[in-house]
Amino acid sequence: MTATLSACGSGAPVPEAGLEISAPAEQRLIALTDLDQRVADVGHRLSAANAELCPAVRNSAGWFLHAASQYSPELRPFAESRFGLDQDLPGLLAVPEGSAAALAGLRRGDLLLSVNGQALTRGMDRRAADYAGVEANIQRIDLALAGGPVEIVFRRDGDDRTAILTPQRACGYEVQLDPSNELNARADGKRLFITTAMAGFTATDDELALVLGHELAHHVLGHRDWHEAEARGRQTQTIPAFNGAAGGAERQADRVGLYLAARAGFDTAIAPAFWRRFGDYNWRVRYPGWSHPSAEARARALEEVEAEISARRASGQPLVP
Ligand SMILES: [Zn+2]
Known part of the structure; x- marks a missing residue:
């Protein structure tokens, strides 16, 4: 795990969220595979709806x-x-x-x-x-x-x-659920990772799509190098340059990630409330930290992006960030 440098969560341990590591084996397996189902569903929708924006694509089952x-x-x-x-x-x-x-x-x-x-x-x-x-x-x-x-x-x-x-054309990144009681998600250029605690913290698929959309956005924005794009039948493609790629990498990934979730049909209006709840739950992200905006600053920025998405929808413009 290359965790902290590329991680987008707080890394704070939250034993009560997601998967209870000390639960009996069979119960743990059921909880894990139920979360897998949710992560697969949301990951598939994001990957299929955003194939044209992803620098690496593949034929997906x-x-x-x-x-x-x-x-x-x-x-x-x-x-x-x-x-x-x-x-x-x-x-x-x-x-x-x-x-x-x-x-x-x-x-x-x-x-x-x-x-x-x-x-x-x-x-x-x-x-x-x-x-x-x-x-x-x-x-x-x-x-x-x-x-x-x-x-x-x-x-x-x-x-x-x-x-x-x-097979269907989709973004060329696997989505992986990692058993861990840390609130975290990350992208390494090949895959999107989300911990069981982070997936469990998301109360709905719309919230899960925010987190996975943010990680997918790191790939779309070229924040993660990938030297094996041609491996395993994937292809690279040239994608359009995006507007408004201002701010740090995390702010950009929040903005583009919200578009990716909206394009896949998820309700993105819940984004500001989600990050506020995340901040309330976890003091480590309440205040600005190294390379990461505070939860409140994130929520406010996403209110503006959400307004932009709504305006584009209302005027029939394409949802391209
Ligand atoms: Zn991030």
Whole structure:
């Protein structure tokens, strides 16, 4: 984790938000996978609606995948029985509405077996949590998706079935939920990260879209370098220059992020109240800090951006920041 330098939250530990780390294993798994579903839904909407503004794009299925091998030995038996997972084979953890995976008839719990006739690797039985095996399978799927529609063989309720999945153009950044009791989100050029505490703090999908929209904006604004854009079937594209890119990087990401959320159909009028609530909850962001405006200054700036978005909507102008 390169946490603090690029983090956009406060980093303050908030054990009561999001995922209760000390809860029994099965309860923790359920809370984690429910949050995954929300983050996948909101991430998919933002990525699909803003493809033309993203410097890196890809062909996306829209799903969140997971595998038994990535879970700790403590969580793994619950993950296997609840989701029908098998070692390194990727299973569908979240299938956002309207995503390519949903349109292909896939749903949560399906286990992927092959793509375009190429079998995915089940891997070895490992004790420690390890993401390498499922990562290699996901990379194979991503490269196949880059070529257009794919034939997927998957297992559901013990039966092997086939589906044709036609991927959708989307921003080329994965969205990842990190189990942590710190209120934080960040972007590293390849992915958007949000902690379970931060995702849990957002009361609605509109609030979650504000946080993820801000992180996506760091990518759109070129604040994060990415040297592997061509990897895994992604492509780079030239995007228009934005107006009003004044202020520091955080202020710019707030402004562009609000546009990205609005373009994806989220209610952005809630933004100022959200940041005030965030500030009330967490004294570390109440006052201006190193590189970060205070929660109140953020809220006031976003009121102006929200007014600008409303005016553009009312006069039928495109929602381009
Ligand atoms: Zn930021």
